Amino acid sequence: MNYVEWLRVRNFLRIVVIVLAIFVGLGIILRVSVSRYMSPDVWVHQAMMHPGVKVTHATLPDGTQRTIIDDLAQSTHAVIDDHGYAGKHIVITEPSSRAHHEDKQVNVGSIQVFENHSGNMTTTVIDTNGAVPMVYYMLLADIVAIIVATILAAPLAREIDGHLEITLTKPITRLRYALGAIGADVAGIVAASFLTVLAFYLCQLLFESARLDFSGLNSRAIVMGLAFPLAWYAMLCAGTTWLHRSYIWVLVFTLPIAAFVGVLTIIPTNSVVALFVHDVAWVISRVDPLTYVSFAQPNEHGLLTYSDSNFTLRLSMQILFFVAYSALAIFKWQRVEA
Amino acid sequence: MPAVLTVDPRSGVPIYLQIIEQVKRSVALGVLQAGEQLPTVKQLAIDLTVNPNTVARAYRDLEREQVIETSPGRGSFVRADGVTQAPKVAAEIGRDALDVALREAKSVGLTRDELRRLFEAAVERWFPTTEEA
Amino acid sequence: MSIITISNLRKAYGGFPAVDGFSLEIPEGTVFGLLGPNGAGKTTTFKCMLNLARPSGGSILFYGKPLVPETFESIAYVPERSVLYEWMTVNEHVEMTRRAFTSFDPVRARELLAQFNVDPRKRARDLSKGMKTAVMVALAFARNVKIMILDEPTGGLDPVNQRHVLSLMINEAAKGNTVLFSSHQIGQVERAAERIAVMDSGKLILEGLVDDLKGDRKIVEGIFPDIGFTLDGIANDARVARTERTERIVRLLVTGGAEEIAARLSGAGAAGVRVLDLNLEDIFLYAVSPATATADVVAKESST
Secondary structure (H helix, E strand, C coil), X not given: XXXXXXXXXXXXHHHHHHHHHHHHHHHHHHHHHHHHHHCHHHHHHHHHHCCCXXXXXXXXXXCXXXXXXXXXXXXXXXXXXXXXXXXXXXXXXXXXXXXXXXXXXXXXXXXXXXXXXXCCEEEEEEECCCECCHHHHHHHHHHHHHHHHHHHCCHHHHHXXXXXXXXXXXXXXXXXXXXXXXXXXXXXXHHXXXXXXXXXXXXXXXXXXXXXXCXXXXXXXXXXXXXXXXXXXXXXXXXXXXXXXXXXXXXXXXXXXXXXXXXXXXXXXXXXXHHHHHHHHHHHHCCCHHHHCCCCEECCCCCEECCHHHHHHHHXXXXXXXXXXXXXXXXXXXXXXX | CCCCCCCCXXXXXXXXXXXXXXXXXXXXXXXXXXXXXXXXXXXXXXXXXXXHHHHHHHHHHHHHCCCEEEECCCEEEECHHHHHCHHXXXXXXXXXXXXXXXXXXXXXXXXXXXXXXXXXXXXXXXCCHHHXX | CEEEEEEEEEEEECCEEEEEEEEEEEECCCEEEEECCCCCCXXXXXXXXXXXXXXXXXXXXXXXXXXXXXXXXXXXXXXXXXXXXXXXXXXXXXXXXXXXXXXXXXHHHHHHHHHCCCCCCCEHHHCCHHHXXXXXXXXXXXXXXXXXXXXCCCCCCCHHHHHHHXXXXXXHHHCCCEEEEECCCHHHHHHHCCEEEEEECCEEEEEEEHHHHHHHCEEEEEECCCCCCCXXXXXXXXXXXXXXXXXXXXXXXXXXXXXXXXXXXXXXXXEEEEEEECCHXXXXXXXXXXXXXXXXXXXXXXHC
């Protein structure tokens, strides 16, 4: 790792840490004030207040405290299982007129809400011990990581901008120097992602259990969430090293341009011009890691999934981008003159 | 010792020649006594802020002209008979100075007689007879 | 033994040859001054030497071998302009250098920085140009290396610090190390350099020991009684490098045998023949800009 690049990374990570700490602080305040509205207990207490409601308590063999609420007047039946620290499991059956009309799954923090309709009755299952939704965490972490990657992403261009007499008169090869700089930045981006996830996890942990689950979708989200910013970084690295005289512009405009190109690939192709523009944009977007990023897709039931082939393809593209763009940057670096 | 030697790098005279001339003059005037130690090449170079090899060259020439002698490990010293050469050195310096002066005088076209008159006047100015008596 | 051998170096930018067939040998343990007007190709030569630029032709050898990254352990380089990282402190630069080179002595670096009056806690962007040069010089001289390559190492420094850099160079020479430096300050070159080379328009104009150049090169001047005089072939003497005739005055730049040629000039009928010493500045100016040189030499002699 290069000392100079490591200093750059460290200086910037300090800012990231401060911002995340502020965020955690705000999160604490927000959660405190909002938590009473989000707690399932509120609903339960409200339900128990209705006249004609029958409440039964029981203790299951494994220690779970079960509360059964029957509201015959409103045809509503609720079973609340309190597993203590492991959270609550609530099943509510009520007429569909009082609920939404689509099957839905909502995750907020570790609270999972699943609604299912059959006939004119709706069953809502609330689980307060859902696994930490890594998908959303990695989405947020990637937003931070992309910002970090963009800011760090011109290590070689910065050296070319007036420091080559120091950089290239050290007793290491140009290749080793470039790898050291890229390595420091990669470490910084990964660290920023990790810190962001940690910050959100801490927010959650203060108020409820936050069960970590690394299976299936979650692990895929983590892997993709780490790979995408690195691929993006590598692309910026290549762009800035080749256009080193105006590397700031490359850093500023790449994301807007990528977004714009992305938009162009979904414009309606109702004319020859539109078709042409669409095709050109489609081709350009093939070399953009943003095109291949995905954390999960909703299936026909609204559930998030990530098929093997889809994941493998997208992940491979990110890795390919990282390697290819880094190589492109290093190729230019080998040839640059002071 | 370093205070006695000064060199002017901007002069057209090479520095090593300046050093040689100044050491000889110091010996002739008795500022440098017989057996007195000179600074090392390195030390003199640092004191005068000049290249050490220039100093080394001066010392080599001084040794060849038998004004100083250098023993490895001990240093450079003014030769005992270097001091007795003082008059010889003085004569050399005097002759060089006169050569320069006369060449200048000749270059402006003074005749031999005019020159002799000027010379007598100058000698009177620099060596007033009242003092000598 | 030559520690640096430059053979027929050529470097062209576009079609323009910044260095055009330049050859030089730097002997070990010398302080070697490279002089030349602005744009002569000195900095380009340094860049080619250090693999900062790719030569268009020719070769450069260190210890008889081409430059490889390991060689940089034995080379300290001070570039002409500041290459410090504006956002880093001086201390961070010291740490960076310590990690890059095994031959670096951080204690000596801090000593030198103190001598140059640099506050090591300051960021490079808060330093004046002279202080930035001082930092680069301190970082270079804190390394125990055999070869120092310095491009204008006194740029922006006040006279006290300039003298300090000079002393550092002389110290290196006393230790037997090789110093190759370029400077516009002829006075410094006269003190510190044992050998010099003069470069102009990418080519080598002049080379030699400073002492010998000053000792041998003189102006022989004579005034003839009338304009229509002949020099009797004196000007064809191999030792006459330049001949200048202005009306009745003739000036010959000779590379040796000044007294003898002066005598011959007298013999050819010139009156007021005199031999003028040349210092390094004169020698340099005669090599690159003869018109300026003559005016200077004459002015100097007239004032004494």
